[in-house]
Amino acid sequence: EPEVTQTPSHQVTQMGQEVILRCVPISNHLYFYWYRQILGQKVEFLVSFYNNEISEKSEIFDDQFSVERPDGSNFTLKIRSTKLEDSAMYFCASSAAHLGVGNTIYFGEGSWLTVV
Amino acid sequence: SQQGEEDPQALSIQEGENATMNCSYKTSINNLQWYRQNSGRGLVHLILIRSNEREKHSGRLRVTLDTSKKSSSLLITASRAADTASYFCATVLTGANSKLTFGKGITLSVRP
Numbered sequence: 001e002p003e004v005t006q007t008p009s010h011q012v013t014q015m016g017q018e019v020i021l022r023c024v025p026i027s028n029h030l031y032f033y034w035y036r037q038i039l040g041q042k043v044e045f046l047v048s049f050y051n052n053e054i055s056e057k058s059e060i061f062d063d064q065f066s067v068e069r070p071d072g073s074n075f076t077l078k079i080r081s082t083k084l085e086d087s088a089m090y091f092c093a094s095s096a097a098h099l100g101v102g103n104t105i106y107f108g109e110g111s112w113l114t115v116v
Numbered sequence: 117s118q119q120g121e122e123d124p125q126a127l128s129i130q131e132g133e134n135a136t137m138n139c140s141y142k143t144s145i146n147n148l149q150w151y152r153q154n155s156g157r158g159l160v161h162l163i164l165i166r167s168n169e170r171e172k173h174s175g176r177l178r179v180t181l182d183t184s185k186k187s188s189s190l191l192i193t194a195s196r197a198a199d200t201a202s203y204f205c206a207t208v209l210t211g212a213n214s215k216l217t218f219g220k221g222i223t224l225s226v227r228p
Contacts, residue, residue, distance in 0.1 A: 033214075035216075043206075055214040089156075099213050104161050105149075106161065107160075109157060110157070110158050
């Protein structure tokens with residue numbers, strides 16, 4: 001079964017450093033997402049991306065965050081200057097079409113980011 | 117309260133028993149989805165129910181949706197120890213077709 005893959009699975013970074021989290025969505029999917037989950041809390045939407053541009057973003061997704069689809073297969077999340085509160089599990093996801101027509105989002109296993 | 121609130125927050129049952137988890141939401145939805153998350157792992161899609169549907173089945177899972185009460189329930193029948201996980205409901209709000217809004221989740225423990 002096709003799956004969303006994420007790297008790295010775990011990263012420890014110093015506060016203020018830049019981090020890039022990488023994702024390979026399912027190959028025929030057109031919509032891409034990033035979510036995060038702080039330990040013990042609920043999963044929060046960060047951003048959705050379609051046709052090479054951001055469709056929607058949350059208040060969490062401020063100027064420190066950016067997304068990019070640098071080639072035909074990868075989808076990345078960059079955090080420019082990490083803060084302690086950025087420590088969380090970051091999930092990449094993809095879907096074949098937009099969610100309003102009942103499409104399923106498929107999630108990756110997550111990248112656990114620890115900022116020290 | 118928030119969009120997508122599950123209850124109970126934690127549920128502990130014996131293997132073989134049925135587990136019922138509830139989710140309530142505040143605003144009009146396009147569809148509602150249930151996910152499972154094993155500790156420290158990714159989110160696994162279980163089942164999707166559209167706003168014009170009232171009940172769906174998938175194996176040992178049964179989901180109902182009552183749009184008049186803005187609530188959904190997930191029933192797992194004949195539970196197994198392997199069902200131990202956190203369960204989340206997530207909604208696609210009407211007009212917000214590009215994101216899921218998750219609840220806080222229910223921790224289910226199935227004792228062998």
